[in-house]
Amino acid sequence: xxxxxxxxxxxLCPILSNDWHFHVxxxxxxxxxxxxxxFWRASRKIKGCRLKSSFWxxxxxxxxxxxxxxxxxxxxxxxxEEEPLPDEFVLVEKSQLDGEVEQIIFSSGxxxxxxxxxxxCDKVGWPRRPLSKLAAALKNSYMVAALxxxxxxxxxxxxxxxLIGMARATSDHAFNATIWDVLVxxxxxxxxxxxxxxxxxxxxxxxxxxxxxxxxxxxxxxEFYRNLGFEPDPEGIKGMFWYPRY
Amino acid sequence: xxxxxxxxxxxLLHFSSLIGESFCxxxxxxxxxxxxxxxxxxxxxxxxEEEPLPDEFVLVEKSQLDGEVEQIIFSSGxxxxxxxxxxxCDKVGWPRRPLSKLAAALKNSYMVAALxxxxxxxxxxxxxxxxLIGMARATSDHAFNATIWDVLVxxxxxxxxxxxxxxxxxxxxxxxxxxxxxxxxxxxxxxEFYRNLGFEPDPEGIKGMFWYPRY
Numbered sequence: 001x002x003x004x005x006x007x008x009x010x011x012l013c014p015i016l017s018n019d020w021h022f023h024v025x026x027x028x029x030x031x032x033x034x035x036x037x038x039f040w041r042a043s044r045k046i047k048g049c050r051l052k053s054s055f056w057x058x059x060x061x062x063x064x065x066x067x068x069x070x071x072x073x074x075x076x077x078x079x080x081e082e083e084p085l086p087d088e089f090v091l092v093e094k095s096q097l098d099g100e101v102e103q104i105i106f107s108s109g110x111x112x113x114x115x116x117x118x119x120x121c122d123k124v125g126w127p128r129r130p131l132s133k134l135a136a137a138l139k140n141s142y143m144v145a146a147l148x149x150x151x152x153x154x155x156x157x158x159x160x161x162x163l164i165g166m167a168r169a170t171s172d173h174a175f176n177a178t179i180w181d182v183l184v185x186x187x188x189x190x191x192x193x194x195x196x197x198x199x200x201x202x203x204x205x206x207x208x209x210x211x212x213x214x215x216x217x218x219x220x221x222x223e224f225y226r227n228l229g230f231e232p233d234p235e236g237i238k239g240m241f242w243y244p245r246y
Numbered sequence: 247x248x249x250x251x252x253x254x255x256x257x258l259l260h261f262s263s264l265i266g267e268s269f270c271x272x273x274x275x276x277x278x279x280x281x282x283x284x285x286x287x288x289x290x291x292x293x294x295e296e297e298p299l300p301d302e303f304v305l306v307e308k309s310q311l312d313g314e315v316e317q318i319i320f321s322s323g324x325x326x327x328x329x330x331x332x333x334x335c336d337k338v339g340w341p342r343r344p345l346s347k348l349a350a351a352l353k354n355s356y357m358v359a360a361l362x363x364x365x366x367x368x369x370x371x372x373x374x375x376x377x378l379i380g381m382a383r384a385t386s387d388h389a390f391n392a393t394i395w396d397v398l399v400x401x402x403x404x405x406x407x408x409x410x411x412x413x414x415x416x417x418x419x420x421x422x423x424x425x426x427x428x429x430x431x432x433x434x435x436x437x438e439f440y441r442n443l444g445f446e447p448d449p450e451g452i453k454g455m456f457w458y459p460r461y
Contacts, residue, residue, distance in 0.1 A: 129390070137389035140356075170385045170393070174351035175343070178385070178393050178429075202457060212456065214393075214431065219451030230455035236434030239454015240445035241427065242417060 084207050091147070091196055103150045104164070104193060106200055110144035116163040124183050137181075142171035145201050147184065147193055164188045167197050169205065169213075177205050179215040198228055216241075299419055305361070305411055317364045318379070318408060320415055324358035330378040338398050351396075356386035359416050361399065361408055379403045382412050384420065384428075392420050394430040413443055431456075 088107040095101050114135045121129070138144055147165030152158070164185040171177035179201065184194045205213055216239050217225050222232060233239075302321040309315050328349045335343070352358055361380030367373070379400040386392035394416065399409045420428055431454050432440050437447060448454075 133389040137387040137391075140386070140388040168387070170387050170391065171354070172351040172383075172385050172395070173354040174347040176351075176385065176393075176395055178391075180387065180391055211460075214454065214456050216429065217453050217455050219453070222453050222455070225455050229458050231457075231459055232453040232455050234456050234459035237454065237456070238432050238434070238437050238447040239429065239452065240432050240437070240440050240447050241429050241449050241452070242446075243444050244446055244449035245426075 085200060085204050091193065092191075099154050101152050101154065103152075104188075105148045105150055106145065106197060107148065108143055108145045108200065108204055110138065110141075110146075112138055112144055112146050112163060112166055114138065117166060120163055120166065120183060120185060123185060126183070138168065140170075141168040141180075142173060142177060143201060143204065144168045145197050147188075147197055149188070165193055165197055167194075167201055169201060171205070171210055173208075173210070175210065176212040176214065177210045179213070182215075194224075195228060198225075202228070214239075298422055299415060305408070306406075312367075313369075314365060314367050317366075318403075319362045319364055320359065320412060321362065322357055322359045322415065322419055324352065324355075324360075326352055326358055326360050326378060326381055328352065331381060334378055334381065334398060334400060337400060340398070352383065354385075355383040355395075356388060356392060357416060357419065358383045359412050361403075361412055363403070380408055380412055382409075382416055384416060386420070386425055388423075388425070390425065391427040391429065392425045394428070397430075409439070410443060413440075417443070429454075 085108070087109045088105060090103050091106045092104040093101065094103075114131060117134060117138070118128075118131060121134075145167045146163060149160075149162045149164045151160045165183060165188065167179060167182040169177045169179045179198065182194060182198060184197070202213055215225065215230065217230070217232070226232075299322070301323040302319060304317045305320045306318040307315065308317075328345060331348060331352070332342075332345060335348075359382045360378060363375075363377045363379045365375045380398060380403065382394060382397040384392045384394045394413065397409060397413060399412070417428055430440065430445065432445070432447070441447075
């Protein structure tokens with residue numbers, strides 16, 4: 001039987017020590033769930049945004065689906081001044097009966113090993129790209145977010161750390177960002193980790209005052225991104241590619 | 247009578263979708279339309295090994311009867327004055343953006359292309375009037391992808407194929423640097439403009455998406 005903890009990054013949700021407890025972090029303010037006056041006031045003060053409650057519902061239901069868990073703390077309410085996201089924090093923690101603990105750690109510091117990334121791209125079935133170009137792409141991305149799985153057996157001090165997800169964004173550091181290459185290890189898909197990773201990226205970009213966040217979504221993942229707040233072709237704006245090679 | 251000289255010889259090349267081959271400067275007929283012009287240098291033919299585009303070169307040169315010469319110069323070296331850019335954005339009617347952010351955007355773009363008009367009266371002791379009349383920039387990861395943003399041309403200079411030339415040069419430069427995925431987001435009224443440059447909307451159903459766009 002597995003128990004799950006979700007450790008929330010914000011200081012608003014203290015991490016409880018009891019294995020049974022489950023925390024949901026802040027809620028995203030979307031323009032649709034605020035009254036207009038509140039939105040304008042909030043949009044000037046708020047450095048970052050929080051997730052729509054439906055997003056956290058979907059994460060929760062994914063993690064809770066097969067487990068006996070309890071939600072101890074209700075989602076926190078609207079906060080005017082939000083603290084910046086730390087560069088690295090624990091998203092999920094799982095304890096097994098034999099004592100092994102696995103943490104899924106989110107980081108936005110760009111600590112991605114290019115060989116691990118190549119292996120991950122292979123695992124999800126992407127066509128091979130030259131290692132040197134992969135390295136250049138990581139180096140020249142404005143933000144590189146990663147998910148690592150860290151497994152420890154208590155009393156062993158040994159830990160096994162593996163890259164299980166990545167996403168990156170290019171940007172002009174002022175107005176626009178474009179998210180590329182979002183991937184999660186197939187063994188870890190379906191748990192809301194990809195959603196969490198992209199949500200954190202968005203939050204970080206907004207905190208850096210980059211207001212236009214874009215991406216190009218394959219047709220089968222348009223819904224995935226819609227659920228994160230993305231809209232295709234707003235006001236008829238079309239994403240275009242120069243002589244795309246199929 | 248105005249004589250227009252096409253000074254850059256190798257601009258007219260055959261359009262091809264493959265990297266390494268050159269493509270057509272589609273708008274050149276347009277410059278001829280209303281003027282008595284001469285093309286002084288014939289377009290060079292298809293070359294297998296293409297020389298890298300110089301950072302700066304003359305796109306168009308016009309001579310007036312009074313002797314004034316105006317050159318339109320393309321540059322990709324990023325030499326854009328932020329105050330001139332702000333004035334140009336005002337001129338095309340774009341909403342104002344903070345100067346500091348404009349400067350940061352220019353600094354952190356992978357490529358900044360510009361069009362300048364340089365007017366000289368011969369014998370005027372080399373006095374010349376240089377004005378920014380167009381700009382386009384691209385962000386990139388320097389390896390796979392580039393996205394073109396903020397393409398603008400001074401309304402007084404529109405309709406001459408200058409915007410097309412500018413974007414075409416950017417594409418060529420990006421391809422020469424082996425950046426194969428060139429993208430952009432086009433307002434509905436300019437989708438055709440970019441289609442004519444070789445861009446395709448929603449290939450294989452890929453959708454451009456924006457996070458909570460503000461209208």
